[in-house]
Amino acid sequence: MDMSITGLRVFREAAERGTLTAAAEALGYTQSAVSRQIAALEHAAGATLLERRRDGVRLTAAGHVVLRRAVTVLTELDAVVRELRGQPDEGGTVRLGWFASAGAVLVPRALAALRRTHPAITVVGREGSTPALVRALRAGTLDLAVLAAAPPFRPFDTTSPPLRTSTLAERNLCVAVPPGHPLATAPSVSVEDLRGRQWVASPAAGEMGVWPGLDERPFVTHTARDWLAKLNLVAAGAGLTTVPAALATVVPPGVTVRQVDGEPRRLVLAWLAEPLTEPAARLGDALRTAAVD
Incomplete structure (x- = not known):
């Protein structure tokens, strides 16, 4: 079995990034070069290490074994290089x-x-x-x-x-509400209270913005990935946005953070x-x- 160090590094990057394209960008390689390195490693291992899917790559059972060992090998090799260069541990x-x-x-x-x-x-x-x-x-x-x-x-x-x-x-999730919004002074806030509201959302699914699991098609006024941008849009009256309780201390002036009844x-x-x-x-x-x- 002949596994190259370069192949192991490329494999680790692909396993972490989740796509061959992202691994190529991180390493400064072409995607075809990454594919060749992975193919050579799989040939040496005699097994398929990555399952190619439309949404990226996933480790196979054999891939998990190789990755676990590769991490140990690469960590030790990096330590050798540092020691030879006289760099601190x-x-x-x-x-x-x-x-x-x-x-x-x-x-x-x-x-x-x-x-x-x-x-x-x-x-x-x-x-x-x-x-x-x-x-x-x-x-x-x-x-x-x-x-x-x-x-x-x-x-x-x-x-x-x-x-x-x-x-x-x-902790329970919260919503950030604009200045003067009725929910800012309501005795409590439930999921039902969030129906029919305007939202400042995140552009990607799974990121906070619209209340998760809301049983209606939300009315999204703006999308932003950055937390500061979302909270300032709320401060400007553009809508509500979902936030963790920890952000209550850093919201812009006028914005109120309210805890929503539900599962923490x-x-x-x-x-x-x-x-x-x-x-x-x-x-x-x-x-x-x-x-x-």
Whole structure:
């Protein structure tokens, strides 16, 4: 079996990105070059590693085995390169991922607290969707990820070994309402109260905007991916938008955040490698404290 290091790196990138096109863009390769590397790796392994689908690629059972081993090999090779170059060991670096709204309040608060108590720890982070962050944990390019979970709180994936998870907080979702809106002073807000409203929505399905599960075709006045843009559109009276409770402290003047009666959502910390390194464990503690605060 002859598996090239380049092939393993390309395979890991494809597994994390979810499409060959995205992997090619991240690596600066052509898509055909990525396809050739994956094909050569599959030939060496004697098994199909990626299932090609219309919406991207998914790991096969054999692919999961190769990815798990590839992550170990590539991590060790990167450590060898750093040592030969006389670069410091990255034991004090933690790679963190988070979904969009967690980056507005929770993550900055946790990083500020960690900087005060453990200034030698370096955190390298990035935002992503929950599926992308789960893939990154599996690919070994993230150490920790802050994820959002909705009832009935199923596992984030069915791959073995299962991801390790810890609930940081459990809160109801909220809506941000414009100045002077009737819901701003209502005794309580139910899902029924949200029917027939105008909405500031996210352009992609699965991202917050229109209330999830609303049993009608929503009237969307504007779409925006950026949280600041959505909240300022709400402040301008353009409509309502769904927000997590944590954003209540950063909304523009005049905007009111109201909790909606219903099932709570969970803020979850997830990781794969066990045990966590000390820097990763320290960051996890800071995230738990920030979530409670």
